[in-house]
Amino acid sequence: MLTVNFAFSGTELIGVAAGETADPGRNIPRAIRTTLVRLTVFFIGSIVVMAAFIPWRDAGVDNSPFVTVLDMIGVPHAGDIMNIVIVTAILSAANSGLFASTRMLWSLANEGTVPEIVARTNMRGVPVVALALSMLGGLLALLSSVVAADTVYLVLVSISGLAVVIVWMAIAACQFVFRRRWIDAGHSPAELGYRTPGYPWVPLAAFIGSAASCILIVFDPGQRSALYWTVPFVALCYAGHALALRRGWVKA
Secondary structure, eight states: OHHHHHHTTTTTHHHHHTTTOSOHHHHHHHHHHHHHHHIIIIIIHHHHHHHHHSOTTTOOSSSOHHHHHHHHTTOTTHHHHHHHHHHHHHHHHHHHHHHHHHHHHHHHHHTTSSOGGGGOOOTTSOOHHHHHHHHHHHHHHHHHHHHOTTTHHHHHHHHHHHHHHHHHHHHHHHHHHHHHHHHHTTOOGGGOSSOOTTTTHHHHHHHHHHHHHHHHGGGOTTTTHHHHHHHHHHHHHHHHHHHHHHHTSSOO
């Protein structure tokens, strides 16, 4: 389940993109709806098609099920087509990850959580320091998949997979807190530019499902390492921040 959650990671970037769009009140709701449609069509739709074509007794992991289906319906060069699709998807994921990392690093520096030098931008307003650090981290992670695939790279994948789930839990919790404080301030939900359908059940289901994923990995020996590495990693981050506060490198 942790691997599945990791595959769906990136949908939360819609919230990050809110700070980049000129009209978030109009564009962000549209992005949320189109993302839901795309997930339904490309993820669930493709699973329905593959399940209709491939008998479950013949399904496996040796060959791509997409290639199998394309071969069955007579599409030439099915393997080459899927390689192009996979490379395109990887580049898209890398681009979105680089954007999110750069944007969040800049935001943290702008708020004084990390050293202010990270918030520096060039003449075009691009946070070049945050971009360079994000690119360096990505390249080092890629290098680890080659020279330390069974150690460092495995740890990075475990931490990132569990971190995605924790972020989703935080988003759901923030929505509950925001809605309560919005009403306490004298506003009504009708004033919101975008209201979550099925509130409060949708964010509640998201929080419970994500929390269950974190708990259930305790019983999975193959995924348990995510907890072993994520907990000390988070503790190390807090310790580093405390040290930076004491040295005056960041603001309180």
